[in-house]
Amino acid sequence: MQGKQGSAAATAAEALRQRILDGTYSPGQRLPSATAIGNEFGIDRGTAARVLAQLRQTGFIITKPGSGSFVRTFEPIRRSFPSRLTAWREGQAIQDADTGKRARMVEVAVGEVLASEAVAAELAIDTDAPVLRRSRRFAVDERLVQLADSFYLLDLVRSTPIVYTDTGPGGVYARLDEIGHAPVRFTERLRARMPMPTETEALELPGGTPVIAITRMAYDSEDRCVEVTEMVLDASAYELEYHAAI
Amino acid sequence: MQGKQGSAAATAAEALRQRILDGTYSPGQRLPSATAIGNEFGIDRGTAARVLAQLRQTGFIITKPGSGSFVRTFEPIRRSFPSRLTAWREGQAIQDADTGKRARMVEVAVGEVLASEAVAAELAIDTDAPVLRRSRRFAVDERLVQLADSFYLLDLVRSTPIVYTDTGPGGVYARLDEIGHAPVRFTERLRARMPMPTETEALELPGGTPVIAITRMAYDSEDRCVEVTEMVLDASAYELEYHAAI
Structure with missing residues (x-):
């Protein structure tokens, strides 16, 4: 993720994370699709998918194949x-x-x-x-x-x-x-x-x-x-x- | 790193890490080359290089281009x-x-x-x-x-x-x-x-x-x-x- 797409991707990741932290997206809620995220932040679908992958790796969401990404219900x-x-x-x-x-x-x-x-x-x-x-x-x-x-x-x-x-x-x-x-x-x-x-x-x-x-x-x-x-x-x-x- | 090479690589990574922890390789000391590591553990040079990359990512060694890998002098x-x-x-x-x-x-x-x-x-x-x-x-x-x-x-x-x-x-x-x-x-x-x-x-x-x-x-x-x-x-x-x- 470099250049224009990369910086828009960082903005998207940060915005989505913020929505999870402030409760706009609540625990268990489904996130918008990669396509919808791409449209909102002006990035292509592949880049949006990588943004989701990053949120997954940092423990903010889980992904269920075929049904989408969900805010992780975190109970440590x-x-x-x-x-x-x-x-x-x-x-x-x-x-x-x-x-x-x-x-x-x-x-x-x-x-x-x-x-x-x-x-x-x-x-x-x-x-x-x-x-x-x-x-x-x-x-x-x-x-x-x-x-x-x-x-x-x-x-x-x-x-x-x-x-x-x-x-x-x-x-x-x-x-x-x-x-x-x-x-x-x-x-x-x-x-x-x-x-x-x-x-x-x-x-x-x-x-x-x-x-x-x-x-x-x-x-x-x-x-x-x-x-x-x-x-x-x-x-x-x-x-x-x-x-x-x- | 999968199959036979993968398991030999895990053994090599663990053995090298152990030598760093027990002081066999002391802080600042140069590690054997990827070729030497490959020979010792029966893995190819590319796999040995990936073992070194892993030790680098986990903070056990640093690599100086052209002169090799060294046990990290860790002063936290x-x-x-x-x-x-x-x-x-x-x-x-x-x-x-x-x-x-x-x-x-x-x-x-x-x-x-x-x-x-x-x-x-x-x-x-x-x-x-x-x-x-x-x-x-x-x-x-x-x-x-x-x-x-x-x-x-x-x-x-x-x-x-x-x-x-x-x-x-x-x-x-x-x-x-x-x-x-x-x-x-x-x-x-x-x-x-x-x-x-x-x-x-x-x-x-x-x-x-x-x-x-x-x-x-x-x-x-x-x-x-x-x-x-x-x-x-x-x-x-x-x-x-x-x-x-x-």
């Missing part, structure tokens, strides 16, 4: 930090504290692995020292939305239900609490980027969907790091909220 | 919440509290606009009521990294330096403090997505670079929302860190 998973990390005190899983759509664990694998440099640095152990890893996948309905690997000091958790796939009410944090290492402080470090091929495959991501990569550290009351979690989120499925007082 | 802007939001107490700008690379304001425009639905809802005023907007662009060296629009209640800030382009030491928060509305609590709400054409243009983003869209609300001690800021960050330039105790 709303993930609120740090309140969600207190859910274990009521015997809940972290995901149960999220609002909007809620992810559930669809796969879990537990085993011993050698610590990567990054994980070892956070846990203050030697690189390649053995750690316990809990690998999980989360889905909303049938759609995969998150991969998560958590790492623990083997000596700390070896004789707790943290080594089981089912860790019981309140999950890992409740079990850490029982051995005197309840998490009381958290850090989340995040970046957004395009997915690697393995992530595209594991999360079944459509083209043009970025991921949010988060590393979370949980610390006990003695400032010891008791958990490192590396997460990869389908960015189109999540809204993250962070709260703090100063 | 490190933005730590909420500690950066206390910088005004020492007369600093928020950006001065960031570490790693630091963004500086390269453009600022101040004026009256009508509140959007989203801004009006947070400020608890009518949609289309006039508000003060401060529009800014931030850059690192010559590279644009962030767009930010902040909105304020006109009645609250009309007779303060907040209406000037230069708000003085400690910036807007120090001025809000002087009129008895110091921010004491913040919420950041964020999503990651591909940029809209206007954002690609405004931030001069290379293809395949997502943005992080953040809305931040600042509240005073009476829980009144005194500022709404809508930011768009070049995702490849930032690492965000969030801290909290429970």
Whole structure:
């Protein structure tokens, strides 16, 4: 999309997006056809189709073959930090504290692995020292939305239900609490980027969907790091909220 | 990249990425040529070139025409919440509290606009009521990294330096403090997505670079929302860190 058509296409994309944001086109509503959009903005049908493709890639619309494009009914998973990390005190899983759509664990694998440099640095152990890893996948309905690997000091958790796939009410944090290492402080470090091929495959991501990569550290009351979690989120499925007082 | 070549390409991309992450290939180091990569992973030169293109798009390497591909020396802007939001107490700008690379304001425009639905809802005023907007662009060296629009209640800030382009030491928060509305609590709400054409243009983003869209609300001690800021960050330039105790 270059030159005159390109600049008219950018105007059209921006105008349509604005109408979606301000509610002129409401969630679920059908958008005008590529032909109608072309007429309105003075661009050819092919360029109008590319404008629609762009709105689709940026998550504003979905297209149903044969029936047109519709404003996406966007109901993200709303993930609120740090309140969600207190859910274990009521015997809940972290995901149960999220609002909007809620992810559930669809796969879990537990085993011993050698610590990567990054994980070892956070846990203050030697690189390649053995750690316990809990690998999980989360889905909303049938759609995969998150991969998560958590790492623990083997000596700390070896004789707790943290080594089981089912860790019981309140999950890992409740079990850490029982051995005197309840998490009381958290850090989340995040970046957004395009997915690697393995992530595209594991999360079944459509083209043009970025991921949010988060590393979370949980610390006990003695400032010891008791958990490192590396997460990869389908960015189109999540809204993250962070709260703090100063 | 489909079939046998495609799966070998995915293996190659993952292996190379792993070597970058574990330091086998260190920052600034030259990667093997497409031919050498092709030989190692049993893929043709064209496929190997596409593997390199993918590592480039995902920000792991940079390519210098004529001299090869190099592991990217990644020095992001490190933005730590909420500690950066206390910088005004020492007369600093928020950006001065960031570490790693630091963004500086390269453009600022101040004026009256009508509140959007989203801004009006947070400020608890009518949609289309006039508000003060401060529009800014931030850059690192010559590279644009962030767009930010902040909105304020006109009645609250009309007779303060907040209406000037230069708000003085400690910036807007120090001025809000002087009129008895110091921010004491913040919420950041964020999503990651591909940029809209206007954002690609405004931030001069290379293809395949997502943005992080953040809305931040600042509240005073009476829980009144005194500022709404809508930011768009070049995702490849930032690492965000969030801290909290429970």
